[in-house]
Amino acid sequence: MVKKSLFRLFVELSNHKFNSYLLRRFASAPISKRLNRSFTSTFGLNEQEMKEPIESYKSLHELFIRELKSTSRPIDESPNSLVSPVDGILAEQHILSPGVTFSVKGQDYTIEEMLGSKEAAAKYDGGVVMVLYLSPSHYHRIHSPISGEILKQWTLGGRSYPVNNWGLKYGKKPLSRNYRVITEIGVEGRRLAVVKVGAMNINTVELTHSRQSVKRGEELGYFSFGSTVVLVAEKNMIDLADKETPSEVKMGEKLVQVNR
Secondary structure, X not given: OHHHHHHHHHHHHHOOXXXXXXXXXXXXXXXXXXXXXXXXXXHOOOXXXXXXXXXXXXXXXXXXXXXXXXXXXXXXXXXXXXXXXXXXXXXXXEEOEOOOEEXXXXXXXXXXXXXXXXXXXXXXXXXXXXXXXXXXXXXOEEEOOOOEXXXXXXEEOEOOOOOOHHHHHHOOOHHHHEOEEEEEEEEOOEEEEEEEEOOOOOOOEEEOOOOOEEOOOOEEEEEOOOOEEEXXXXXXXXXXXXXXXXXXXXXXXXXXXXXX
């Protein structure tokens, strides 16, 4: 209890708009380019996958939101596959209990709180939720896990807690209270919500897709400095992934089969 209180106090003191502003200004400034090589080395980034040579990135932020070569992330070709929207760790997956709730790191969440209304949450009762965590080492562009039509897109939340293991365990329900951008995709009369959760200090989720229709593997946007994606599927749309423990996944890799 003491640890939780201290952690939350630290976050309250450090997670401030002015700090976010300073971090963003520095990471986007040309001087931050001096850190690109050490950042690449520290987090083990694969330079062979990068679309451009590392020297071409003019700031740390440019490196962080880098694009990859088109051949680096092949999209699973099975017509009924739901693919990973990001590089990350498939950290949690649950069937949503009555009341549309699930638990992560000992904290109970409701889809109502995550999506912002009872009306939005009601469609997912008995469905499946998957949590994919991105670390600084990962590719931070977000892609569509499925082909369909974008039914709705909205933003919720303000200040953000960290979404690493400590943040998920001791933060104030970061998956449903952090700044987040939600894209709801319609597929043959059913829905899949892609919840892009902002991380502490730099909340930015930039959207790059503007059309109503979207193809599996097509880019939706990107994170500025780390975060989490939560997938929420309607009941009977998908089953749990065949991964019992947290596991590394790549964007475009098949997570589960879509039930037709």
